[in-house]
Amino acid sequence: MIQYLDTANQRFLADIQRTQRRQNVAEEQISSGLRLRVASDDPDHVDILLATRAELQNSRQIRSNLDQYKTEVDTAETTLQSAVKALERVRTLGTQGLNDASPANQRPTLANEVVAVLGQLVSTSRASVQGRYLFSGDTDQVAPYTVDLSQPNGVAPYAGAVSSTRLAENQNGVRFQISRTADQIFDSTVPGKSVFGAVNALRLALANNDTPGIQAALSAIQTAADHLNNQLAFYGTAQNQISTAIDDGSKLELSLKAQISEIQDADLPSAILELNQTKIGLAAAYQAHAALPRKSLFDYLFG
Secondary structure, three states, rough: HHHHHHHHHHHHHHHHHHHHHHHHHHHHHHHEEEEOOOHHHOHHHHHHHHHHHHHHHHHHHHHHHHHHHHHHHHHHHHHHHHHHEEEEHHHHHHHHHHHOOOOOHHHHHHHHHHHHHHHHHHHHHOOOOEEEOOOOOOOOOOOOOOOOOOOOOOOOEEEEOOOOOOOOOOOOOOOOOOOOOHHHHHHHOOOOOOHHHHHHHHHHHHOOHHHHHHHHHHHHHHHHHHHHHHHHHHHHHHHHHHHHHHHHHHHHHHOOOOHHHHHHHHHHHHHHHHHHHHHHHHHHHHHHOOOOOOOOHHHHHHH
């Protein structure tokens, strides 16, 4: 009989400890909101949780980079739009200078206006974001161009890098080009496609009262305008690619957050129910145990 009571007490204590552990777990889940706080809470899902967290962190970094690239590309696209308008102004000045009703002595004045527009175009080539010259390629701390009317194209030689290796990366690891250099955009070596060259040619023709030269320059400006619009289209495509990548990244992050939540977050209604049940169970167990008859060894030997 004594052996039976000892076994019963041990079973009672073991049940109490198990119930208290369940109660502690429920209380911790309610207070922290987490089901998986340490590896021992759910060893089978720890590796999955860590891998998902790492993927989320990587996705956030990619999206942060894309946000920066978006600022750069948006600025470049806006800048080139202004360049297109400036070149249209040059065309208007050239057409005005070619007009038979325009007095010859007005052409030098128009040439001076063309110089002003050339300065605007050079300024657009020097567009920057956060201290980076957008069109200087990999040498982005150096302004690409300055006005120098003694040069054939009216500008000093290109000072930036000949290549731009700045690439954006989407959530799938696909990289795409987001920038071009100022010499590609404004001073192409392809015959007739140099914006600066066409503008300066018109300046010289107007200044020299050279009607055939004005006609030739206007033709070159049309070719340069087509080229500049193609560069603008490149940045429009880059804008679309970046926007798509940002949207895809946001969707991926929502999915990863949902996966993490499913693994680690506590089911609060279930935890509250578990806490209440363990409290009720403990109270009932203590009451039942207290109601058991208490006999000493003396009672069994001499009772």
